[in-house]
Amino acid sequence: MNGKFVNKELNKILLQEEFTKDDIVYLLSLEDEKSIEILFARADKIRKLYCDDEVHLRGVIEFSNFCEENCMYCGLRKDNEKVPRYRMRPDEIIETAKRIANQGIHTIVLQSGQDFYFDSDMISFLIYSIKNDCDVAITLSLGERSFEEYKAWKIAGADRYLLKHETSNPHHFSIYHDKQKLSTRLEHLKYLKKIGYQVGSGNMIGLPLQTIEDIADDILLCKELNIDMAAFGPFIPSPDTPYQNKSAGNAVLTLKAMAVIRIVLKDVHIPATTALDTIETKGREKGLRAGANVLMPNFTPNPYRDQYQIYPTSVRKDLDPSLSGIRMQNRIESIGRKVSQSKGDSLKMY
Ligand code: SAH
Numbered sequence: 649m650n651g652k653f654v655n656k657e658l659n660k661i662l663l664q665e666e667f668t669k670d671d672i673v674y675l676l677s678l679e680d681e682k683s684i685e686i687l688f689a690r691a692d693k694i695r696k697l698y699c700d701d702e703v704h705l706r707g708v709i710e711f712s713n714f715c716e717e718n719c720m721y722c723g724l725r726k727d728n729e730k731v732p733r734y735r736m737r738p739d740e741i742i743e744t745a746k747r748i749a750n751q752g753i754h755t756i757v758l759q760s761g762q763d764f765y766f767d768s769d770m771i772s773f774l775i776y777s778i779k780n781d782c783d784v785a786i787t788l789s790l791g792e793r794s795f796e797e798y799k800a801w802k803i804a805g806a807d808r809y810l811l812k813h814e815t816s817n818p819h820h821f822s823i824y825h826d827k828q829k830l831s832t833r834l835e836h837l838k839y840l841k842k843i844g845y846q847v848g849s850g851n852m853i854g855l856p857l858q859t860i861e862d863i864a865d866d867i868l869l870c871k872e873l874n875i876d877m878a879a880f881g882p883f884i885p886s887p888d889t890p891y892q893n894k895s896a897g898n899a900v901l902t903l904k905a906m907a908v909i910r911i912v913l914k915d916v917h918i919p920a921t922t923a924l925d926t927i928e929t930k931g932r933e934k935g936l937r938a939g940a941n942v943l944m945p946n947f948t949p950n951p952y953r954d955q956y957q958i959y960p961t962s963v964r965k966d967l968d969p970s971l972s973g974i975r976m977q978n979r980i981e982s983i984g985r986k987v988s989q990s991k992g993d994s995l996k997m998y
Contacts, residue, residue, distance in 0.1 A: 789848075813866070910938075920936050
């Protein structure tokens with residue numbers, strides 16, 4: 649097939665309103681540079697239409713790395729005895745949240761392993777205290793918890809919940825996880841949405857066994873769930889896990905998936921993930937130009953930060969806001985975008 653023919657076919661698909669699984673597989677499978685450029689340009693145009701040039705910052709606090717789960721890919725899995733475990737004290741967490749808010753960041757992400765030591769009341773206390781002190785939105789990323797807890801935390805003031813489905817392939821889901829099931833994960837996502845959370849989900853690109861068709865299904869699942877944020881980042885092998893010798897996900901495929909999400913879902917927040925920046929030079933900037941409109945700088949204080957080893961810290965290139973907020977702003981402005989001054993609620997709320 650000559651290039652011209654491919655571009656004609658590509659342009660025709662890109663202008664569609666609705667996309668079939670075959671269309672999505674076609675877009676994800678684009679190989680030549682020119683076609684990929686066209687795909688990214690289309691995603692960038694739709695991003696501009698729905699999000700303008702604003703980039704939303706979400707300040708992440710990884711407050712506990714204890715975890716009850718045994719996900720095959722994750723360095724924090726229960727069976728990994730090499731990781732020194734920590735829990736931040738509530739006052740440390742609240743102080744860190746204030747530091748984030750003082751930098752003019754309007755979303756705080758509270759993330760941890762699945763750690764039931766932080767029970768319903770403790771998390772409610774954290775949400776209530778942070779909301780009392782700072783004018784911010786709160787995103788929880790605590791793994792699967794009970795429906796009662798989700799409800800209590802919503803009442804305490806939580807705004808958003810990030811729970812990635814990881815894979816829409818039920819068979820793969822059960823291979824990657826010990827006891828957890830995809831059907832349960834989906835029930836949780838639906839419940840969170842039903843009780844008024846803005847919900848984030850997503851997958852990892854390049855997990856063992858994954859095919860392009862699986863990624864297409866992941867994108868269609870995000871559409872079906874009507875999620876508010878889609879986080880698609882590359883898998884990075886973590887030492888002392890069963891997948892330590894597997895290959896990392898591919899950066900271009902990750903960028904293509906992000907672009908396709910923007911084109912298919914349109915009014916959705918898309919982060920350019922830390923994992924992408926880790927495996928690809930200027931990964932964040934490339935992500936922001938391929939459909940993304942969100943960055944999630946890490947504010948976890950030391951010594952905890954180095955112990956939150958979802959994937960190895962030696963390769964983790966956190967966008968370190970403690971170095972200077974200016975540097976982060978510079979990276980955003982260097983590509984003609986600006987840091988948003990709003991909380992960056994779901995695009996579906998406007
Ligand atoms: N325990 C919570 C939050 C922490 S994990 C939860 O499970 O939701 C946050 C995300 O890190 C996961 O959703 C997963 O997509 C990602 N992750 C885990 N291991 C990873 C790895 N090895 N490489 C890249 N991303 C990984």
